[in-house]
Structure formats: C-alpha cells, structure tokens
Amino acid sequence: MSNIPNSEDTVLRYTLPERIVHWVSALFYMYLLATGLAFYTPNLWWLAVVLGGGSTSRFWHPFAGLVFVSSVIYMWTRWGKDMHITDVDRRWNKTVMNYIRNEDDRLNPAGRFNTGQKQYFWAMLYGGLALLASGLVLWFTDSLPWSLRWVRYIAVPVHVIAFLVTVAGFIVHVYMGTAVVRGGFASVIRGEVTRSWARIHHPLWLEEISKK
Amino acid sequence: MAEKTLEIMRASASTASAPGIRQEATLSKLIDTTTCIGCKACEVACQQWNDLEPELTVQFGSYQTLPELQPRFWNLIRFNETEVNGSLAWLMRKDQCMHCADPGCLVACPAPNAVVQYANGIVDFNQDACIGCGYCIAGCPFNIPKLNQKTSRVYKCTLCVDRVSVGLEPACIKACPTGCLQFGSKAALLEIGGRRVAQLKANGFPNAGIYNPPGVGGTGVVTVLAHADRPELYRLPKDPSVPAAVTLWKLPIHWLGGIGMVAGVVIATLHYLRYGPKHVPEDDEPRNDQKVATG
Numbered sequence: 001m002s003n004i005p006n007s008e009d010t011v012l013r014y015t016l017p018e019r020i021v022h023w024v025s026a027l028f029y030m031y032l033l034a035t036g037l038a039f040y041t042p043n044l045w046w047l048a049v050v051l052g053g054g055s056t057s058r059f060w061h062p063f064a065g066l067v068f069v070s071s072v073i074y075m076w077t078r079w080g081k082d083m084h085i086t087d088v089d090r091r092w093n094k095t096v097m098n099y100i101r102n103e104d105d106r107l108n109p110a111g112r113f114n115t116g117q118k119q120y121f122w123a124m125l126y127g128g129l130a131l132l133a134s135g136l137v138l139w140f141t142d143s144l145p146w147s148l149r150w151v152r153y154i155a156v157p158v159h160v161i162a163f164l165v166t167v168a169g170f171i172v173h174v175y176m177g178t179a180v181v182r183g184g185f186a187s188v189i190r191g192e193v194t195r196s197w198a199r200i201h202h203p204l205w206l207e208e209i210s211k212k
Numbered sequence: 213m214a215e216k217t218l219e220i221m222r223a224s225a226s227t228a229s230a231p232g233i234r235q236e237a238t239l240s241k242l243i244d245t246t247t248c249i250g251c252k253a254c255e256v257a258c259q260q261w262n263d264l265e266p267e268l269t270v271q272f273g274s275y276q277t278l279p280e281l282q283p284r285f286w287n288l289i290r291f292n293e294t295e296v297n298g299s300l301a302w303l304m305r306k307d308q309c310m311h312c313a314d315p316g317c318l319v320a321c322p323a324p325n326a327v328v329q330y331a332n333g334i335v336d337f338n339q340d341a342c343i344g345c346g347y348c349i350a351g352c353p354f355n356i357p358k359l360n361q362k363t364s365r366v367y368k369c370t371l372c373v374d375r376v377s378v379g380l381e382p383a384c385i386k387a388c389p390t391g392c393l394q395f396g397s398k399a400a401l402l403e404i405g406g407r408r409v410a411q412l413k414a415n416g417f418p419n420a421g422i423y424n425p426p427g428v429g430g431t432g433v434v435t436v437l438a439h440a441d442r443p444e445l446y447r448l449p450k451d452p453s454v455p456a457a458v459t460l461w462k463l464p465i466h467w468l469g470g471i472g473m474v475a476g477v478v479i480a481t482l483h484y485l486r487y488g489p490k491h492v493p494e495d496d497e498p499r500n501d502q503k504v505a506t507g
Contacts, residue, residue: 040469040470042227055342058364138347141347153455156458160466160469175484180488182489
C-alpha cells in the first residue's frame with residue numbers, strides 16, 4: 001500500500017510561506033538561545049565556544065535577533081487575526097486539565113490554534129519586541145550618554161526577563177510539537193495533516209475549512 | 213593586560229574559583245584634589261607609559277582635555293567650575309578607574325576572565341578575553357570603561373599593573389609635581405589622607421573628607437575632597453553602588469531563571485513518562501495516514 005494519503009484524507013494546515021517563516025524563526029531563535037545562554041551563565045559558556053567563540057557570538061547575536069523579531073512580526077501579519085483569545089478559548093481553557101492528561105475526548109473544541117498556541121504566539125511577539133527594544137540599547141550601549149544611563153538599567157533586566165518568558169514558551173512548544181502532538185512536527189514541515197488529526201486537535205478549524 | 217595568575221583573586225564569569233593564592237596589602241592611589249593644580253602631567257604620563265596615541269582634544273569651553281574618558285585616554289583631569297557658599301570654586305579631580313573592592317564591571321561581565329581583580333586590589337581588563345558586549349559599562353557606577361569601536365573591546369586604567377608588579381609606582385604618580393598623587397598601601401594612604409583632612413578642616417573647610425564609598429566596598433583610589441559632603445560637585449556619585457539592574461540580573465533573576473529552565477525540561481520529561489503522546493483514533497481513517505503524519 002502506498003504511504004501517500006489521498007488528498008481527500010488530508011488537509012493543508014500550513015502554507016509554504018508559513019512553514020518557511022516558522023523555520024526561519026525557529027532556527028534564528030535557537031541560535032539566539034544558544035548564544036544567549038552562553039552569556040547568561042558561565043556554565044554554558046561552551047555554547048559560545050562551539051559557535052565560534054565569545055566575540056563571534058557577541059557579534060552575530062544582535063543581527064540574528066533582528067531576523068528573529070522580523071520573522072515574528074511577519075507571523076503577526078499572517079496569523080494575528082487567528083490568535084485573539086475568544087470565547088472558544090475560554091471554553092477550551094476550562095478543560096485544559098483534560099488536555100494536559102491527554103483526555104482529548106473530554107476537551108472543549110479548539111479552532112485553528114488552541115489557547116496554548118495562542119498564548120505562546122503572544123509571548124513570542126511581545127517577548128520578541130521587548131528583547132528587540134532592550135537589545136538595541138545593549139547593542140549600542142556605549143553610544144548612550146551617561147545622563148541616560150537609567151535606560152541601560154531598564155534594558156538589562158528587561159532583556160533577561162523577556163528571554164526567560166520566551167524560553168518558558170519555547171520549552172512547552174517544542175515538547176508539545178514533537179513529543180506529545182504526533183503529527184504536529186510533520187505538519188509544519190510538509191504542511192498537511194490528516195482529517196482525523198484535525199478532528200481531534202482542531203475540530204472547529206476542520207469544520208470551518210470543510211464548509212468551503 | 214598582565215598575566216599574574218597566582219594573584220588573581222576574582223575573575224569574571226568563572227565557574228571555578230579564581231587561582232590566586234598570594235596575599236598582598238591593598239594598594240591605592242591618593243588623589244588630593246586640594247593640591248591638584250590641573251597641570252595634566254598625569255594625563256601625559258599615562259598616555260606615554262601605556263603607549264596610547266594622543267587623542268584629538270575637544271574645545272568645549274573648559275580647560276578639560278576631553279568631555280569624557282576614551283578607550284585610549286584613561287586618565288582625565290575634570291575641571292569643575294562651580295559655586296560653593298556663594299563664591300567660585302574651581303575644583304579639579306583626576307578621573308580614572310576607581311578599582312572598587314566590589315567591582316560592578318566584574319560582576320556584570322559575562323566573558324570568563326575578561327575582568328580580574330588581583331590580590332593587591334587592582335581591577336584589570338583582559339582584552340583578549342573581552343567580547344565587547346558593554347555590560348561592564350552598565351555595571352560601572354563611575355562611567356569608566358570605554359568601548360573601542362575598532363577592536364570591539366573595552367579599555368580603562370590598569371593602575372599601571374605592569375609597573376606595580378615590578379615594584380614601580382604608576383606613571384601618573386611619578387609625574388605629579390605637587391605631590392597631590394601618592395601611591396602605597398591603602399591603609400597608609402587613608403592615614404595620610406586623614407591628616408590632610410584634619411588640616412583642611414582647621415583651615416576653613418569644615419566639610420573636608422575622604423571619598424571612599426562603602427557601596428562598592430571602598431575604592432582603590434582614596435580621594436581627598438574639600439567638600440566631601442557634596443561629591444557631585446566633583447562629578448562623583450554621592451553614594452555609588454553596583455547598579456540594582458546588574459545585581460538583580462546576576463543574583464535572583466539569574467538563579468530563578470536557571471532553576472525555572474531546568475524545571476521546565478524536567479517537568480516536560482515527567483509529563484511524557486506519565487502521559488505520553490496524544491492518540492488520534494484511526495477508526496475512520498486508513499492506518500497509513502497516521503504513519504505519514506508522524507513522519
């Protein structure tokens with residue numbers, strides 16, 4: 001039997017541009033995470049060594065940050081509308097413990113993105129913007145006059161707190177997308193999911209696209 | 213700049229303890245602002261000994277050579293024209309790295325061994341380990357470290373660690389014609405400074421005192437001020453400390469964040485062991501679909 005499912009059995013979940021921006025974002029975030037962790041703690045300094053040394057990591061980190069934040073802003077232009085928290089999410093959230101326990105048959109239905117995915121999106125958007133703003137201050141820190149040093153004193157903790165917020169989301173996102181929701185990882189590579197996958201994980205979205 | 217391994221008592225961003233085993237008296241400079249005549253001999257001596265090209269001076273309506281310290285200009289006499297008790301005061305102060313006992317630059321630095329503190333109290337930058345991130349600039353309460361755009365590394369006064377380690381006094385001390393600069397153990401200089409303060413108090417400067425701020429654990433530069441109650445007249449911060457932004461990041465945020473990240477990974481692992489992956493019922497789909505979807 002063929003491994004390729006009929007087009008009737010699968011639906012398009014992510015278009016090619018969506019998949020590309022997801023992976024641009026993912027790869028640049030992982031580079032930022034690795035170099036950022038090296039600067040965060042000397043215990044992980046070896047990450048900077050592996051990536052070409054401290055000076056190299058320091059040089060590329062801000063440029064990678066520009067690409068990452070740009071990609072997240074692009075996602076916002078594409079997915080922003082789908083990401084608003086609605087009544088569907090409030091109902092879904094009431095049964096979130098069922099979701100965590102994999103009791104998906106007792107879960108209130110989700111749309112194209114479930115509440116967790118939406119919260120992750122906003123964490124990355126606002127976290128990314130906070131990282132960009134504070135990162136620019138730290139990038140050009142020596143150009144800041146002494147009288148404006150308070151800007152630096154805000155940027156230092158903002159950068160690290162925003163980093164921790166995005167890391168929290170990132171851990172959950174990668175874990176859910178690869179280990180728990182089987183098919184999720186493939187869907188963001190090849191774009192397609194089976195109808196039964198959509199029916200379980202995003203039933204309202206399946207209904208919506210089936211109407212068309 | 214120099215490698216003095218057995219005397220390194222603290223090093224930035226290090227997981228192991230510093231290698232220093234020698235015990236030395238804390239060395240200091242005494243800067244008596246009341247006998248400084250603003251001749252700038254110390255500026256020239258610093259440039260000459262450290263082989264730093266002369267900077268283009270900036271005319272901004274003052275005798276001061278430059279508005280701020282530069283990556284290649286580590287010793288600046290600040291000329292402050294101000295009013296004290298209704299009369300003009302022309303206050304000169306030698307500005308340079310204060311060699312704090314608790315250095316904010318060292319605390320803030322993320323690059324292993326880029327900032328070190330020696331047994332004699334000298335705080336030094338190892339430019340070969342510096343990554344040019346500028347966090348020391350955020351950590352310093354005295355506006356001292358300067359980033360060189362061309363090399364992407366920071367520079368500052370080394371307290372002539374190369375001269376001091378072979379028993380010489382720093383170049384600026386050597387050049388000072390009035391004796392307003394003196395070099396020696398901090399204890400001895402505090403005593404000399406104290407005598408000078410007593411003299412000043414007897415001579416109509418009741419607020420004279422020594423600037424040795426406790427917020428940074430004291431400084432390796434002992435400064436005698438005629439108006440110690442108002443150090444800001446000399447453009448010195450009144451009560452400096454390592455900025456809260458830096459200490460917050462390096463202590464509570466740093467530890468909580470680290471624990472949080474590790475906990476996140478541990479919880480995800482435990483969750484997987486307990487609940488595993490989600491099941492998609494295959495009753496209404498051919499079995500092969502699921503195989504493809506899991507890729």
